[in-house]
Amino acid sequence: MEWVEGKVVDNINWSENLFSLRITAEVDPFTAGQFTSLALDIDGERIARPYSYLNAPGQQPLEFFFYTATGGVLSNALVNLSVGDSVFVRRQSNGFFTLDEVPDTNDLWMLATGTGIAPFLSMLYTSEPWQRFQRVVLVHAVRTRLDLQYQDSIAALLAAHPQQFRFQAFVSRESAAGSLPGRIPAALTDGSLEQSLELTLNPATSHLMLCGNPDMVKDAVEVLKQRGFRKNRRRTPGHITVENYW
Ligand SMILES: Cc1cc2nc3c(=O)[nH]c(=O)nc-3n(C[C@H](O)[C@H](O)[C@H](O)COP(=O)(O)OP(=O)(O)OC[C@H]3O[C@@H](n4cnc5c(N)ncnc54)[C@H](O)[C@@H]3O)c2cc1C
Ligand SMILES: NC(=O)c1ccc[n+]([C@@H]2O[C@H](COP(=O)([O-])OP(=O)(O)OC[C@H]3O[C@@H](n4cnc5c(N)ncnc54)[C@H](OP(=O)(O)O)[C@@H]3O)[C@@H](O)[C@H]2O)c1
The missing domain is CATH 2.40.30.10 (Translation factors)
Known part of the structure; x- marks a missing residue:
């Protein structure tokens, strides 16, 4: 190294x-x-x-x-x-959790817990998502309101891409205005995330990137598989690209 x-x-x-x-x-x-x-x-x-x-x-x-x-x-x-x-x-970077690994589709969904929002912000600061996808969704799931950082950056992205960009926070351990309660997998199961974003998930038109807590990634992938989504692999392109933080 x-x-x-x-x-x-x-x-x-x-x-x-x-x-x-x-x-x-x-x-x-x-x-x-x-x-x-x-x-x-x-x-x-x-x-x-x-x-x-x-x-x-x-x-x-x-x-x-x-x-x-x-x-x-x-x-x-x-x-x-x-x-x-x-x-x-x-000196050298690593990893395949990048947009060049994501096949073309209409809507890109970025689902993060905690500090797992970092790679998504880096991507959103580039021109690529805005050139390649009709809609871009960022979801940040945290325990407490104080964990919802980088709100100024997100507000700037919303102002720059008002038609294209949607943001949804989850705060699981206290109530927070504008945020959904609970966890991402449950909200994928009962449809409350899609309802709140006014956007439907569909394997034909959506790709999901998931990053952060490996239990969130595992549980969300389970739910998505039941809805017809498949893991994205280099040899067999699919609809779900993941990065586990531990
Ligand atoms: C590809 C990749 C990217 C990562 N990027 C980040 C990042 O941008 N920011 C970041 O904070 N961490 C990130 N991590 C996790 C990071 O590498 C370390 O594991 C973390 O900082 C803990 O190291 P430590 O020496 O303090 O704890 P250790 O003594 O190694 O203890 C590790 C334990 O801490 C918990 N843990 C680890 N990471 C996190 C986390 N991010 N949030 C909550 N709990 C955690 C887990 O329970 C884990 O078993 C990343 C991990 C991977 C694999
Ligand atoms: N953030 C803090 O206040 C805090 C305090 C003390 C220590 N720490 C340290 O930070 C680590 C984790 O911090 P973090 O806040 O990023 O924790 P986290 O445990 O990854 O929580 C982030 C979000 O992920 C959710 N989540 C957890 N398991 C999930 C699953 N299986 N499916 C879907 N969603 C799931 C949590 O919901 P739930 O709330 O329902 O679990 C929470 O909304 C701890 O292990 C500890 O080392 C953090």
């Missing part, structure tokens, strides 16, 4: 468990939706984990969005970094 030494230019603490780092580092070009690795030397050992780029390709500083996982080794060290501190960034 080839590491580049990056410098922290911003550490934004959104809440007790949630933060973003902005880092300048001379990494190789990446495609929106891909991830790199970040690393720190902790007790003499280089500890590395994968993280999705949130910024658009070609932009500096690089941006990443984190949860401090309970007892998590690296996330609890990254949250303590200050402006000017060093962090290692893997």
Whole structure:
């Protein structure tokens, strides 16, 4: 693995468990939706984990969005970094959770839990989704209202693409105006997500990308399979493309 030494230019603490780092580092070009690795030397050992780029390709500083996982080794060290501190960034990016893996269709649905919204924001900051799809839907499912970050960016995207772009939040552990309660798979089963978005899911016209909590991904894929959607694979193109965060 080839590491580049990056410098922290911003550490934004959104809440007790949630933060973003902005880092300048001379990494190789990446495609929106891909991830790199970040690393720190902790007790003499280089500890590395994968993280999705949130910024658009070609932009500096690089941006990443984190949860401090309970007892998590690296996330609890990254949250303590200050402006000017060093962090290692893997030079090359990885991953196939990118729009060039998605076959042409009418509507693109992006379903995220927690920090899984990061690769979608990177994609939405590029021109590709707006050129390729009639409608683009972003769904962000979180536990609490405070976990609904990047609302300004989403509002700017809605203003820039009023006909094309729709957003729906889920807040599962408290009530929040404008958000749906509960979880994505249940709302796919009872139709409440489609009702709220005034848009119907159909394998002939929709592709779904899912990112974040692997249980959400698994449960949602189960529901979608019952509705005729199939996993998208390079050899057998389908309607569901996924990225599991753990
Ligand atoms: C392709 C890919 C992209 C990723 N991108 C991001 C990202 O953009 N932002 C991010 O915060 N994490 C991301 N992760 C997860 C990240 O790599 C680490 O697993 C996470 O930061 C925990 O590392 P740690 O050393 O603090 O915890 P560890 O000591 O390794 O403990 C890991 C445990 O923390 C929990 N966990 C891991 N990631 C998350 C998460 N994102 N949200 C909630 N709980 C979690 C799980 O229960 C997991 O078993 C990504 C993972 C993958 C595979
Ligand atoms: N966010 C916090 O306030 C908080 C607090 C302490 C620690 N942490 C750390 O952060 C980690 C997770 O943070 P997170 O908020 O991103 O948690 P998460 O557990 O991934 O929750 C994000 C959203 O996904 C939903 N979800 C969970 N399992 C699902 C499933 N099987 N199908 C569909 N949806 C599902 C959650 O609903 P439910 O609410 O119904 O589960 C919630 O709405 C924890 O494991 C912990 O390490 C976070």
